[in-house]
Amino acid sequence: MSTQIKPDPKTKNRSSGERHAYTGPGMIATGEATALLPTETTPPIKVFGTESIRETFDDLCLQQAVNSRLAPGVTDLVLNPDAHCGYGAPVGCVMVSPTHIYPGPVGVDIKCSMSLLQLDLPAEAIEDRKVRRQLISAICQRTPTGAGKGQRSAVKSRHVNRTLGKQLVVEGASDDVCKALGIPTNWAHRCEDSFHVGHDETADALESRLETLLHRRDMTNFTDKMQQLGSYGGGNHFGECEVVEVGDNDRAREVAETFGLHDGKVAFLSHCGSRGFGHILASGQFKSLQTKFDQWGIPLPAGDRQLVYAPLGSGEANDYIDDMSLGANFATVNHLLINALVLEAFQEVFPGVKGNLVYFISHNIARKEIVDDRPAWVHRKGATRAIPGGHHSLRETPFAKSGHPILLPGNPCDGSAVMVADEGAAASCYSVNHGAGRVLGRRHAKRVLDQTTVDSEFESNDVLSNCRKYPIDEAPAAYKDFNEVLRSVKSAGLASEVARLKARFVIKDASKADD
DNA sequence: ATGTCC
Numbered sequence: 352m353s354t355q356i357k358p359d360p361k362t363k364n365r366s367s368g369e370r371h372a373y374t375g376p377g378m379i380a381t382g383e384a385t386a387l388l389p390t391e392t393t394p395p396i397k398v399f400g401t402e403s404i405r406e407t408f409d410d411l412c413l414q415q416a417v418n419s420r421l422a423p424g425v426t427d428l429v430l431n432p433d434a435h436c437g438y439g440a441p442v443g444c445v446m447v448s449p450t451h452i453y454p455g456p457v458g459v460d461i462k463c464s465m466s467l468l469q470l471d472l473p474a475e476a477i478e479d480r481k482v483r484r485q486l487i488s489a490i491c492q493r494t495p496t497g498a499g500k501g502q503r504s505a506v507k508s509r510h511v512n513r514t515l516g517k518q519l520v521v522e523g524a525s526d527d528v529c530k531a532l533g534i535p536t537n538w539a540h541r542c543e544d545s546f547h548v549g550h551d552e553t554a555d556a557l558e559s560r561l562e563t564l565l566h567r568r569d570m571t572n573f574t575d576k577m578q579q580l581g582s583y584g585g586g587n588h589f590g591e592c593e594v595v596e597v598g599d600n601d602r603a604r605e606v607a608e609t610f611g612l613h614d615g616k617v618a619f620l621s622h623c624g625s626r627g628f629g630h631i632l633a634s635g636q637f638k639s640l641q642t643k644f645d646q647w648g649i650p651l652p653a654g655d656r657q658l659v660y661a662p663l664g665s666g667e668a669n670d671y672i673d674d675m676s677l678g679a680n681f682a683t684v685n686h687l688l689i690n691a692l693v694l695e696a697f698q699e700v701f702p703g704v705k706g707n708l709v710y711f712i713s714h715n716i717a718r719k720e721i722v723d724d725r726p727a728w729v730h731r732k733g734a735t736r737a738i739p740g741g742h743h744s745l746r747e748t749p750f751a752k753s754g755h756p757i758l759l760p761g762n763p764c765d766g767s768a769v770m771v772a773d774e775g776a777a778a779s780c781y782s783v784n785h786g787a788g789r790v791l792g793r794r795h796a797k798r799v800l801d802q803t804t805v806d807s808e809f810e811s812n813d814v815l816s817n818c819r820k821y822p823i824d825e826a827p828a829a830y831k832d833f834n835e836v837l838r839s840v841k842s843a844g845l846a847s848e849v850a851r852l853k854a855r856f857v858i859k860d861a862s863k864a865d866d
Numbered sequence: 867a868t869g870t871c872c
Contacts, residue, residue, distance in 0.1 A: 438867095460867040498868060572869070586867055630868045715867090863870090 396420050399779060400432040400839045407790050407831055408434060415441045422652035423660065424451035426727065429779045431734055432839035433788025433831060439657030442733035445782045449727035452668045452717060453660045454640065456730035459633045461678035463624030463715040465758035466686045467769070470697055471705040472617040474594040480815060482700065483592070483856045487817050489696035490590060494689050496860035498585045499627070501578035509533055509581065509688065516577030520628070521557045522546055523680035524687050534687045540749060543712040543736060545683060547676035550669035560673035569631050576628040580681070581688040585860035587825060588623040590693065591763065593852035606771050606849045609753040611709055619693050620767055620852060621686060622760055624715065629678035636671050643667065663728075679716060686711050709769075710756035712736065714785035720744070722780065729780060735759065737772035737783040737846050757846055760786045761833030763854040764812045768837060775844025783840050787833040793824035800826050814854045818861035825859060
């Protein structure tokens with residue numbers, strides 16, 4: 352019986368565009384979870400998606416999932432409902448290996464993440480569109496959007512000099528770094544990871560790796576890159592003002608209280624990563640490893656250059672882990688500073704208003720976790736960690752009993768969600784999706800979607816934006832049906848909804864909207 | 867995603 356989709360290098364860089372809910376031999380359906388590719392020696396890929404969600408997986412996405420599953424040292428592969436084509440591995444997958452590290456399934460934006468700030472401000476306070484316009488202006492003055500954009504003059508008091516830059520990429524959100532940047536130090540307790548260490552589990556390894564990197568030609572602008580701290584960047588990154596709607600059941604209300612979420616109040620959701628600094632590190636690693644594969648003549652997994660890897664313990668693996676951690680530390684401090692600046696912007700419009708970080712959690716990172724009783728690197732590429740209450744790894748956190756917050760951006764018109772993991776999440780390597788997931792490529796979206804329709808959808812939902820023209824490749828219709836994605840997660844027993852977030856205004860990079 | 871091609 353043929354149960355495999357054979358990896359075909361010829362198709363790796365293009366999509367046929369065909370979509371089908373794969374139901375052929377080899378697919379196991381258990382509730383809404385299904386599996387691809389079981390053989391006697393290879394456990395299946397676990398696919399989480401309702402039938403209509405599985406129709407959104409195109410050929411290339413499934414091919415990338417199979418390629419990743421069959422790559423050296425990989426013991427588990429999970430495909431989430433928001434999955435779509437990525438860099439070697441699909442965006443929306445979890446790849447586990449106890450023996451190898453893979454840069455592709457972390458991606459070019461190291462530690463791209465979500466964070467949520469809860470404000471002590473009733474929804475009615477921002478009902479007036481003029482007030483929301485003031486907030487948009489105050490926020491854009493402090494946290495700019497767009498590629499290459501760095502700090503605005505309004506945040507001079509939080510200037511990042513070279514010494515502080517070096518300290519923050521090595522230490523992450525340490526007390527000293529937080530104090531130097533005006534970030535409340537207790538926010539570090541509301542991070543999935545407030546800092547990352549080097550390959551030997553110490554910060555010393557990062558310090559010495561950084562010294563090496565600073566001699567590299569592409570790192571001569573290190574100090575400039577540190578000026579991007581507190582900025583969003585472009586693409587799918589955004590800031591979004593929300594109204595919290597806690598779910599109408601006892602568990603949601605109880606968990607929301609632990610999370611510090613307040614029904615009917617204003618919150619602010621942010622999506623960004625490690626900016627130019629992370630990009631230099633990630634692209635440097637791809638180039639370096641690809642060159643070594645060429646020199647050594649080692650076969651690439653499925654012939655795909657984007658699936659280069661390094662065996663743990665090798666100098667290459669150590670360097671990758673160190674570079675990833677340096678980038679991750681930048682992303683962490685970037686998010687916390689953005690939240691501090693957004694709070695400052697709210698205080699400009701509403702003097703004295705208080706705000707607290709609900710959580711900061713990544714969807715592009717490899718973490719060392721215990722899987723099947725042994726340490727393994729869990730690569731989450733467009734996937735969010737989902738650990739339920741009572742799990743040993745949450746013991747020292749404010750979420751030991753409840754499980755930690757899971758922050759899932761949907762779209763500005765249908766809303767976003769805060770979830771909490773259920774016991775069933777063990778089946779997905781303690782992971783869920785990272786959002787809605789693309790259903791149209793950027794070029795495709797620009798061809799088939801209409802600006803007027805997008806604008807009127809925002810208007811009818813009374814969602815404002817800083818953009819004169821909202822980027823059409825970021826329109827809600829370019830993404831999957833968020834409710835169907837959430838249904839996939841809930842019906843598979845992975846996580847439950849705690850709250851919905853209803854957008855009131857969006858901050859995005861519109862500099863490419865006229866392309 | 868991105869000093870959007872060193």
